[in-house]
Amino acid sequence: MSIQFRHKPGMVVYLTIGDPDISTSKQIALAAIDAGADVLELGVPFSDPLADGPVIQRASERALLHGTRLTEVLALARELRTERPQAGLVIFSYLNPILRLGLEKFCALAQEAGVDGVLVTDLIVEEAEEYRAAMRRHKLQPIFLAAPTSPDARLEQIAKASEGFVYAISRTGITGTQQQVADGAQQLVERIRRYTKLPIALGFGISSAAHVAAVGAFADAAVIGSAIVAIIEKSTPAEAPMAVAAFLSELGVVPVATGETLAILS
Amino acid sequence: MSKVTATESNPSSAIAGRFGAYGGRYVPETLMAALEELESAYAAAQADPAFTSELAHLLHHYVGRPTPLYHAARLTEFLGGAKIYLKREDLLHTGAHKINNCIGQGLLARRMGKRRIIAETGAGQHGVATATVCALFGMECVIYMGEEDMRRQELNVYRMRLLGAEVRGVRSGSATLKDAINEAMRDWVTNVRTTYYLLGSVLGAHPYPTMVRDFHRVIGIEARQQILEAEGRLPSAIIACVGGGSNAIGAFFEFIPDKSVRLIGVEAGGRGTNLGEHAARFQCGSPGVLQGTYSYVLQDDAGQVSLTHSVSAGLDYASVGPEHAALHDSGRAEYVSASDAEALRATVTLARMEGILPALESAHAVAEAMRLAPKLQRSDILLVNISGRGDKDMGILARELKLQGA
Ligand SMILES: Cc1ncc(COP(=O)(O)O)c(C=O)c1O
Numbered sequence: 055m056s057i058q059f060r061h062k063p064g065m066v067v068y069l070t071i072g073d074p075d076i077s078t079s080k081q082i083a084l085a086a087i088d089a090g091a092d093v094l095e096l097g098v099p100f101s102d103p104l105a106d107g108p109v110i111q112r113a114s115e116r117a118l119l120h121g122t123r124l125t126e127v128l129a130l131a132r133e134l135r136t137e138r139p140q141a142g143l144v145i146f147s148y149l150n151p152i153l154r155l156g157l158e159k160f161c162a163l164a165q166e167a168g169v170d171g172v173l174v175t176d177l178i179v180e181e182a183e184e185y186r187a188a189m190r191r192h193k194l195q196p197i198f199l200a201a202p203t204s205p206d207a208r209l210e211q212i213a214k215a216s217e218g219f220v221y222a223i224s225r226t227g228i229t230g231t232q233q234q235v236a237d238g239a240q241q242l243v244e245r246i247r248r249y250t251k252l253p254i255a256l257g258f259g260i261s262s263a264a265h266v267a268a269v270g271a272f273a274d275a276a277v278i279g280s281a282i283v284a285i286i287e288k289s290t291p292a293e294a295p296m297a298v299a300a301f302l303s304e305l306g307v308v309p310v311a312t313g314e315t316l317a318i319l320s
Numbered sequence: 321m322s323k324v325t326a327t328e329s330n331p332s333s334a335i336a337g338r339f340g341a342y343g344g345r346y347v348p349e350t351l352m353a354a355l356e357e358l359e360s361a362y363a364a365a366q367a368d369p370a371f372t373s374e375l376a377h378l379l380h381h382y383v384g385r386p387t388p389l390y391h392a393a394r395l396t397e398f399l400g401g402a403k404i405y406l407k408r409e410d411l412l413h414t415g416a417h418k419i420n421n422c423i424g425q426g427l428l429a430r431r432m433g434k435r436r437i438i439a440e441t442g443a444g445q446h447g448v449a450t451a452t453v454c455a456l457f458g459m460e461c462v463i464y465m466g467e468e469d470m471r472r473q474e475l476n477v478y479r480m481r482l483l484g485a486e487v488r489g490v491r492s493g494s495a496t497l498k499d500a501i502n503e504a505m506r507d508w509v510t511n512v513r514t515t516y517y518l519l520g521s522v523l524g525a526h527p528y529p530t531m532v533r534d535f536h537r538v539i540g541i542e543a544r545q546q547i548l549e550a551e552g553r554l555p556s557a558i559i560a561c562v563g564g565g566s567n568a569i570g571a572f573f574e575f576i577p578d579k580s581v582r583l584i585g586v587e588a589g590g591r592g593t594n595l596g597e598h599a600a601r602f603q604c605g606s607p608g609v610l611q612g613t614y615s616y617v618l619q620d621d622a623g624q625v626s627l628t629h630s631v632s633a634g635l636d637y638a639s640v641g642p643e644h645a646a647l648h649d650s651g652r653a654e655y656v657s658a659s660d661a662e663a664l665r666a667t668v669t670l671a672r673m674e675g676i677l678p679a680l681e682s683a684h685a686v687a688e689a690m691r692l693a694p695k696l697q698r699s700d701i702l703l704v705n706i707s708g709r710g711d712k713d714m715g716i717l718a719r720e721l722k723l724q725g726a
Contacts, residue, residue, distance in 0.1 A: 101493070101624040102610060104502040105348045105509065111492065123622045149346055149609045154623030176346045176609065201350035203512060208352060226350050227510040 057142040057170050057195065057218040059092045059253055061307035063266060064275030066255050067091040068146060070113035070283055071130060072099055072122025078291040083134055085295035086282075089302040090309075092275065093142035093219075093255075094134070095173065098127050100148040105175045107230030109280040112287065124151045124160070128167045135168030142218070144171040144197060157185060161192040171195035171218040179211045186215060197221055200246050202238045213249035219275065220246055224258045230280050232259035240272045263306045270307075278305070337526020340649060342642035345525040346609045351505075354512045359527045361432050366534075371427060378423050382456070383413050385420075385538065389546035389703075395673045399693040402556065402700035406676070407543045409567065409707050414452050416445040416679060416708030417536060417567045418520060424535035425518045426453035434516035436460045440504040442469055442497035442563065443634035443681060444476025445708055446520030451485035453518075461485040464504045466495035469633045476712050494627045497563075497637045501611050521564025522641035525612035529641050536570025543703060544574045555701040557582035557692070561684040562655065563599075563634045565641035567707035572653060582654065584692075585644060586684040588630030589657035595620070599628040601640045602648050602655040608639075615642040631660035631716065632680035634708075658687035664720055666690055667710060679708035680716065 059065075067086045071079045083094055099117035103110060124147065131143050145164060152160045152174065164172065172194055177185060179198055189196045195217035200209055203226060213220055222243050225236035236259065243254050256269050257277030269276040282298055289297045337343045345355060365371040379385040387408045396404045409417040429437060437459050441447030447463040454461035463480055467489045470477050480487050493499040501523070508517040522529040522536075540558075547555055558575060560568035562585040575581045590598030598604070601616040608617035610625055618626040618638040630636040647653035658666070666686035671677045678686055682705070689704045696702070710717065718724055 102498065102502055104505045104611065107506075115492075118624060121622070125622075150617070150619070150625070151623035153608055154619065154621070175348060176612075178345060178347065178349055178352055181344055181346060199349045201348070201352070203350050203353040205353060208349075212349070223350060226512050228506045 057093055059275050060310055061090055061092055062310050063270035063273060063307060064092045064253065064255065065090050065302065065305070065307050066093040066095060066257070066275050066277040067282060067302065068095040068097055068277060068279035070097040070099055070110060070117055071127045072117030072120065073113040073283070073286060074116060074291050075120065076122065076126055076130060078294055080130055080133060081295040082286065082298050084137065085299040086302060087138045087141045089299040090307055091141070091302065093144055095144045095146040095277070096127050096131055098124050098145065098147035098151055100151060103148065105228055107228040107280060109284050109287070110229050113283045124155055125163070128163045128169070131164070131169050132167035142171070143169050144173055145169055146173045147175070149174050149177050157188050161188045161194055164194055165192035169194060171197050173197040173199070173221060175199070179215045182215065199223055200242065202226060202242050206245060209246050210249045213246055213252065216250070216252060219253045219255050220250060221277065222246055222254050222256045222273065224256050224260070227258065229258060231261040231284070235260065235265050235268045243273045263304055266305045266307060278302070337530065339529070339643040340646035342613070342615050342645040343526060343529055344614050345612065346614065347525045347612045348509055350509050351512060351525070355525055355527070357432070362428060362527055362531050365428050365431055371431065375424055375427055379420065379538065383419050383423060384411060386542045387411050389543055389550065391550070392674050395670065396693070398673055399690060401693040401698065402696035402702045403698065404689060404693060405547065405550070405555070405701065405703045407539060407571065407703060407705045409539060409705060410676070410678060410682065410709035414445070414449045415711060416449065417539060417570065418446040418449040419452065420538060420570070421520065421532050421535040421566060422446070422449040422453045422518065425531070426457055429459070429516035429518065430457050432516065434514065436462070436511065436515045437518050438462045438464070438504050438507050438515055439518040439520055440464045440497065440500035441520060442500070442636060443632065443679065444469065444473040444480065444712060445634065445679070447485070447487070448476050448479045448483070450518050450520070451480040451483035454485065455483050462507065463487050464490055464500040464507070466490050466497060466499050468495040469497065469500070472716060473633050473712055474715060496628070496633065498611070498625070505611065521566040522569050522643060523564040523611065523613060523639070529613065529643055532566055533569045533573060533643060536566050537573050539567065539570035539705065540572060540574035543571060547701065547703060551701060554578055554581050555703040556696060557584055558703045558705070559584045559586060559685045559688050559692070560705040561586045561635060561681045561707060562640060562644060563637055563681060565644045567705055569641060569643055571705040572647070576652060583647065583652060584688060585653055585655045586688045587655060587657040588632060588635035588684060589659040589662070590629040591660050596627045597629050598657065599630050599636055599638065600657040601638070603657060607645070610639040613642050615639050615645040616648070631663060631720070632684065634679070634681040635684060656688055658684040662687040667717065668721065676706065677710040678706050679710050680713045682707045
């Protein structure tokens, strides 16, 4: 149980859990892992996803229509851990559902489920003292976001507070696909590198083999989010796992030889 | 999530954006640099006499301050108890207290060299005030507004457009204030380098709750002086409606050290007590994080934010300013609610007794005054903040009060 990147670049896949339903999310997650996803971000749907674009907003709405809960996402993580021991599992959430469950209880349940790390969209390093302490107690890896607008001093704090990997946001804005990888992305990754030896994953707007190749030239991993959620939206529940697997296998990530996996922390 | 605990003597001092356990900064990392820039620009502006004197000049000559403190003699007589004074924020340019904050933040945005202004609006009063200030300063203006609110506050949509603002409808959620804020924050995250987010209440991440409160403090500063001049003593209670809580905190703040003065905030009781039928955060909510700040939130047991309802768009919101949360927990302020029906009744009463047509938001404060005054002595004084005027609500009032027809 650890976050390891076995591909070059590593592949991080975001899913909104409960879209279209929990059992389909599980099949999609398994298919994504089998198609080469090193890390799965298990997205907890939230009523007010203010950092997300229309694609993930719609997915959250669909997941909430049948009341998908954080505890169900954790239960799914436990099943995935059992069936795919090698996969990196990250809970991806807004803060409020975690607070409502209780920080301590959340961390205990996540640890029990075999979750590796947690990423909270609206939790910045300065507000994360209690959170980091709870994560430490439960051997969970906190992953923080770094933005192109973050000055160096903030990048340093973010890099030092993160474990597993650092998530670099490719551009200012909300989640969603775009034509090409933003200009400032490489510069951001290079700025973060000065402060850490952790792998750096680049996300926001990555949706094609060309993007992944571009990212691979300067970052350790690519996060694919809205592009996959959009495929799920267009597929029937029965087709979705295959459609996602087919899309991922076209992205052109290459397995790295064993013994060479990038940065391991557990 | 507690960081700094409030002290007895100063329950609402903002240390690093905290009010007791509440407040803080819960935002995507992308916005952090902008919030820090805003915080330091605001601190510099406050210390700059050129800024404060231009603000004072505009508040007087453009906005119309000071507003009167009016003794509502007929209403007092009718209710047969405490003597009632009305703080007339409804007489301000654009028709509500919102302009106090918009002038302040508009000047700040100009100082910061930002030419594109975005804002959310519920009742449309903050949108109108923002569009007004953008016209005054020659800035680009985009207003996000829930489609439900665009429908029920249609006149304000026309006003904003006439003033040169672009009004963008928001369809998600219940298509009201919360959804408009989500969309404004998405715009800000995307255009953060060029855009100033002119938030309209004491909500959001630090420094907004403190800054917006400071721009509205003038309400209480004037009212305290005016009541001392008129009566030679302080009121028994101050009553204000609470949406995000900007007019209320502005009216309350100067009186916080005066322990004999009750501070009463009135939330929207809507049409029932079930989740989704009201916006009574203090009666039915619990602490949580929504849209950048830690405060009371109407939510379900999984932490999903509830839908809300109020006849008044300006009070129809699932959370409340963090300073109010601290004042609530410390017991310094009390929070009650008034229903849609009570607010409508209060609107008619104030109109017929005093010839003053309050906004439906403000009518919630009047409704509490109508409940409270008869229980008090004639020697008691109630100071009610009339945060805005009701012209914008004529469509709703015509329907609800059946004013149509020959
Ligand atoms: C006249 C009036 N009063 C009150 C409010 C509620 O806001 P706040 O609680 O921030 O004063 C509004 C909001 O639109 C308003 O227009």
